[in-house]
Amino acid sequence: MTRSGAGWPAVKTQAVLAAAVVVAAVLVATGAGRTVATAAPSGPKFGDCPAEADIDPASGTQCAVVSVPMNYADPHGPTIDVTVSRIRAADPSHRRGSMFVNPGGPGADVLGYWATRAKGLAAEIIDHYDRLAVQPRGLRWSTPLYCDPDPSGAQAGAPDVTAPRTSLRQRCAAAQPGYLDTITTENTARDLDAVRSALGIDRISYWGLSYGTYLGAVYSSLFGDRVDRMILDSNVDPEWVWTELFAQQQSARSDRYHDMFAWIAAHDDAYGLGDNARAVQDTWQDLVEREGGGWYANLAAAPVSIEAPATLPEAIEDIVRDGFTGSREQLEKLRNVVRTFTEGASATVPVLAATSIASYSRASWPVFAAALGALSADPADTDAIRDIVDRMPMDSANSNVLSAVTCNENAIPGRPEMIASALAKFASGGDSLDARADLVRAGLDCAQWDPVTTPVALSGADLRTAPIVLQSRRDGATPYPGGPSMAATLGGSLVTVEGGDHGLFARGNRAVDDAVLTYLDSGTVPIDHADEAPIDPPA
Numbered sequence: 173m174t175r176s177g178a179g180w181p182a183v184k185t186q187a188v189l190a191a192a193v194v195v196a197a198v199l200v201a202t203g204a205g206r207t208v209a210t211a212a213p214s215g216p217k218f219g220d221c222p223a224e225a226d227i228d229p230a231s232g233t234q235c236a237v238v239s240v241p242m243n244y245a246d247p248h249g250p251t252i253d254v255t256v257s258r259i260r261a262a263d264p265s266h267r268r269g270s271m272f273v274n275p276g277g278p279g280a281d282v283l284g285y286w287a288t289r290a291k292g293l294a295a296e297i298i299d300h301y302d303r304l305a306v307q308p309r310g311l312r313w314s315t316p317l318y319c320d321p322d323p324s325g326a327q328a329g330a331p332d333v334t335a336p337r338t339s340l341r342q343r344c345a346a347a348q349p350g351y352l353d354t355i356t357t358e359n360t361a362r363d364l365d366a367v368r369s370a371l372g373i374d375r376i377s378y379w380g381l382s383y384g385t386y387l388g389a390v391y392s393s394l395f396g397d398r399v400d401r402m403i404l405d406s407n408v409d410p411e412w413v414w415t416e417l418f419a420q421q422q423s424a425r426s427d428r429y430h431d432m433f434a435w436i437a438a439h440d441d442a443y444g445l446g447d448n449a450r451a452v453q454d455t456w457q458d459l460v461e462r463e464g465g466g467w468y469a470n471l472a473a474a475p476v477s478i479e480a481p482a483t484l485p486e487a488i489e490d491i492v493r494d495g496f497t498g499s500r501e502q503l504e505k506l507r508n509v510v511r512t513f514t515e516g517a518s519a520t521v522p523v524l525a526a527t528s529i530a531s532y533s534r535a536s537w538p539v540f541a542a543a544l545g546a547l548s549a550d551p552a553d554t555d556a557i558r559d560i561v562d563r564m565p566m567d568s569a570n571s572n573v574l575s576a577v578t579c580n581e582n583a584i585p586g587r588p589e590m591i592a593s594a595l596a597k598f599a600s601g602g603d604s605l606d607a608r609a610d611l612v613r614a615g616l617d618c619a620q621w622d623p624v625t626t627p628v629a630l631s632g633a634d635l636r637t638a639p640i641v642l643q644s645r646r647d648g649a650t651p652y653p654g655g656p657s658m659a660a661t662l663g664g665s666l667v668t669v670e671g672g673d674h675g676l677f678a679r680g681n682r683a684v685d686d687a688v689l690t691y692l693d694s695g696t697v698p699i700d701h702a703d704e705a706p707i708d709p710p711a
Contacts, residue, residue: 216370221257221283222313231287232259240309240366243354250350252315255307256367257283263299268692269400271301271377272364274308274384275675278357279574281567283307292678296689301377306367310355310573317355317572319344340575341621353624355576361391361628368398377401377692381675382650383408388639389630389662396634401692402664405642406674409654410630410661414577415584415612420651422609426471428531428648428672429453435534435707436541442710443545456527459547465521472603492599496591506591507616510608523547526560531648532674534707536560541710579618581627586615632662637695639664640688644704646672665697671704681705 216236221227225235235257242250261267275285286303297303310317319340344352364387368376377400380388386408392399408417433456434449446452453471460469467488487505496502523544530540543556594610597603632638641664643655652668659666667687669676676684683702690698 215372216256218258222255225281225283225313227257227284227287231290233257233284233287234259235283238367238370240363242315242351244359244362252309252351254309254314254363254367255283256371257286257305257307259286259303261298261300261302266300267302268300269302269375269377270304270368270371270373271297271379272304272306272368273379274305274381274387276382276384277308277574278383278577279308279311279570279572280383281307281311281570283313289678292680294678294685294689296692297678304367304371306364308360308573309363310351310576311569312567315351316567316569317344317348317351317576318569319347319352319572320568340572344572344576352576353580355573356580356625357387357390357577358394358581358625358628360577361387361394364391365395365398374398375400377403379403379405379677381405381677385650385654385658386410386413389658390628392632392635392639392662393628393630396632397636399635399637401637401695402635402639403642403677403688403691404639404658404662404664405677406647406650407641407643407654407658408650409657410627411657412584412654413627414579414582415586415615415617417650417654418578418617419609419612420653421649422605422612424646424651425528425531425648426603426605427646429471429527431646431672432527432531432537432540435537436544439541439710443541445541445545445548455548456523456544459523459544460521462551463521463523465524467598467601468521468524468604470601470604472606488595488598492595496595503616503619506594506611506614507619510611510617522554522557522561526557529560529563531672533679534671534673534705535680538708538710575621579621580624582618582623583627586619587613588615590614591616630661632664635662638662640691640697641666642669642676642684642688643667644669644672644674644676647674648672649674665691665700667697667700667702669702669704673705676705679705 216238218234218236221233221235227233235255237253237255239251239253241247242252273285274282282305285305290298307314309315320343341352375398378388378391380386380403382405385404385406388402388404389410392402409420412420430449430453433452436443437446437449437452440447445455457469457471460466487508491502491505526540526543530536539556540560543560546553546556590610590613594607594614597607597610639659639662641655641659641662643650643652643658643666645652645668647654655666655668658664667684669681669684673679673681677688678685681702681704683699684705687697687699687702690696
C-alpha cells in the first residue's frame, strides 16, 4: 500500500506515464549507465510544496514532481515520482549554475533544507545559484516506502524499532512489490540525474553532507562529466559501507560525548552539572538511568571506566542469565539493543536521544547543557530536552529507507563471533557503545537480509574539477578516516578541521566558508587545515 497524501507522489504504472514517458527512458542499462533522457519541452511545473513539509513560503521555495523508472533495469516498466524543491538565484543576471544538496541519511528528508539553511549561507550562494533538493525515493513526497497497511492513510510518527527487520522486508514486498529492492544509493543517484535532465541542466554543482557525501561520490562515479563543483562535507568512508561505519560510529560518538562533558564542566558556574568531565558524566548517567536507560548510559571514562549499573537491560539480562544459544528469539533481542538506541531512543530515553543530537554540533552544546541543568534541578522539567529531540521528527518511511539502503547494499560481511565479545562487555559492565559496536560487526542489523546489489565502484576520473573534501578530526557520526579515504578515492582536496562538528560548511566557520567559496569560484582549494568554529559562551 502507498500513501499519496494531499495528492503527492504514489507508484504509477505504464498506463499513466503520458507526458513523463521521455523521462522514464533515462539511463537505459548501457554498461556505463551514461544514456540520458531528453527533457519534455516545457519541463516539470513548479508550484507550491506539499503542506506537510512545512517549508516557509517566504523562502521562495517551489516544488515540482518528476516521474522516473522504479527500476532502471526496466526503464519502460512502472514508475515512481520524486519531488524536487527549488529556490531561484537572487541575482539571476549573475547566475553561475544550479547547486543540488543532500544533507544526509540514508532516510533523511531533504525537501526543505535550503529554506532552513538560508541564514547560514553566504550571499555568493544565495545570489548566484539556483538551489535544488531532490527528496530521495522511498521517503514521503517521493513515492514513500510505507509497508504497514493503515486504513486512515496516516503513517507518520516514530518507527516501531522492535519489529523484526526480516518481517519489515516481507511487509514491504507485499505492500509495494518490487519497490524495496530498488531503494539503493545508486538508484537515488540516478533519480538525481533524471531530475537534472528533466530540468534541462547540463551540469550541476553539488553539496553533500554525511550520507550525502557517499551519494555524491556515487553520482560523480556514474555521471562525472555532468558535475561542475562538488562539496563533500563530513564524509562516509567508502570502505565502511555500511556495517563498519555504524560500528566505527560507536567509539567516535563516545569520544565526542566526552568532549561535550568537558566543555560543560568548564562552564559549571552556568550549568551546575559538575566541575570536571567525570562529574558531568555521572550526573548525565543518573538522568539517563532515571528515564530507564540503565546500562546504555555506561560509558568508559579516562582513566578508568565507571561502575556498571545495578541492572542490565531486560533483554540482555535474560541472555546473560540463561546463556547464549543463538536462538532466533535471542538474536532478535540483540538486534533491538542496537536499533532501539540508534533509531528509537527519542521515544524511550529522551536524554540519550538529545545527547546524540547535541553531539553533532558544538553550537548546540549550550542549549543541551541548559536542558540537562533544568532536568537535574527538577525531574518534571522535561520540556527543554523534548524540544531538542522533537527537532528531528520521524516518519515511518524514514526508518524504512534507512533499513533498505543499508541492508540492500551492505558490503561488509557479518562476524557472528563478535556476539560473544559483546555479551562479555554487557556482563562485566563494560562500555555500552563498545558492546554495541561488537553487535553491529556481528551483522545482526541486516541478518537474513542479503544485499541485492554491489555498491558502485567509486572514481573521480570523469570529474572536470576535483571535489573539496571537508572533515573534522573528532566527528562522531562520520569518523575522521572517511575524509582522507574519500579524498583519495575521488582525487579530492582534503581540508582537515579541528574539533568534531558534523557538517562544516555554512556553520559559522569563516575559514572553512572562505575556502569553499574560493573553490566554487576558481576550482582551487587554498587551505588544508582549519580550526574549529567558535562557540558562544553561556549567557
